[in-house]
Amino acid sequence: MLSKDTGVCIRTVDYSETSQIVTFFTKSTGKINAIAKGSKRPRSAFDGPIEMFSYGEIVFSDPTKEKLVILTEFQQHGFTGLTNNLFAFNCCLFAAELLSKLTDDYDPHPGLFDNFFQFLRDINDKRETRDEGRETLQLLILFQLNLLSEIGLMPVLNACANCKTSSMLDARCSSLVPRPSSIVYFSSSANGLICRDCEASFSDKIKLSPSGASCLINLKQVAQASERTLKEIEKILISHFTGLLGHRPKMVKHILKSSDKRPK
Numbered sequence: 001m002l003s004k005d006t007g008v009c010i011r012t013v014d015y016s017e018t019s020q021i022v023t024f025f026t027k028s029t030g031k032i033n034a035i036a037k038g039s040k041r042p043r044s045a046f047d048g049p050i051e052m053f054s055y056g057e058i059v060f061s062d063p064t065k066e067k068l069v070i071l072t073e074f075q076q077h078g079f080t081g082l083t084n085n086l087f088a089f090n091c092c093l094f095a096a097e098l099l100s101k102l103t104d105d106y107d108p109h110p111g112l113f114d115n116f117f118q119f120l121r122d123i124n125d126k127r128e129t130r131d132e133g134r135e136t137l138q139l140l141i142l143f144q145l146n147l148l149s150e151i152g153l154m155p156v157l158n159a160c161a162n163c164k165t166s167s168m169l170d171a172r173c174s175s176l177v178p179r180p181s182s183i184v185y186f187s188s189s190a191n192g193l194i195c196r197d198c199e200a201s202f203s204d205k206i207k208l209s210p211s212g213a214s215c216l217i218n219l220k221q222v223a224q225a226s227e228r229t230l231k232e233i234e235k236i237l238i239s240h241f242t243g244l245l246g247h248r249p250k251m252v253k254h255i256l257k258s259s260d261k262r263p264k
């Protein structure tokens with residue numbers, strides 16, 4: 001029995017001279033690992049080796065929760081612009097790494113699939129704009145927040161995650177903003193923002209700048225944030241993903257390095 005789904009390739013490993021093992025993030029089945037027999041042969045059934053981020057309809061052997069299904073059909077479509085910009089491509093690889101590590105096999109997240117696909121499409125389409133470093137970072141941050149929300153691990157950003165006080169927020173404002181004098185921290189182990197009274201208990205806390213705190217408390221501000229603030233938010237998210245995974249994601253070194261080195 002065969003199954004059909006829409007998938008994006010988020011990992012490829014050479015299995016033999018001629019075959020690959022490919023991880024797909026699919027819309028209805030979730031993450032699956034498939035063996036693509038003969039994919040590296042010149043006239044393979046998949047139009048050549050399966051490339052990272054290629055997408056389309058896939059047909060595979062019945063997923064009765066097998067660790068490895070057999071890929072029987074996949075007509076690859078690709079995002080041709082992703083490899084033109086190293087930083088943008090690294091951000092896509094980072095998103096794929098997080099998706100791969102933080103979702104379970106056969107656990108479908110159709111909303112997250114759509115969001116990931118749109119993220120790749122937006123990065124692919126934005127390659128010509130001058131502001132691409134900032135915009136790419138912004139897209140990565142929004143994807144990461146969506147990922148955390150979809151898998152039920154969204155940090156607490158509207159109060160102190162430890163004592164639940166919202167005293168660091170300015171109650172006079174209709175939208176959430178930090179009180180001008182307050183100092184706000186983020187702690188991955190606390191799973192969110194931490195107030196001044198609680199910060200001493202969390203050794204992994206990171207002190208936020210006023211604009212960083214404001215942006216995290218009111219995520220709508222991500223759209224207008226400066227590149228500097230976005231870098232601060234990304235560092236916070238990286239510390240959070242590191243805490244959740246128990247290790248630093250592999251792609252992190254390329255994200256912080258390449259965004260810092262990008263010419264102004």
Ligand SMILES: [Zn+2]
Pocket residue numbers: 160161162163164165194195196197198
């Ligand atoms: Zn507190």
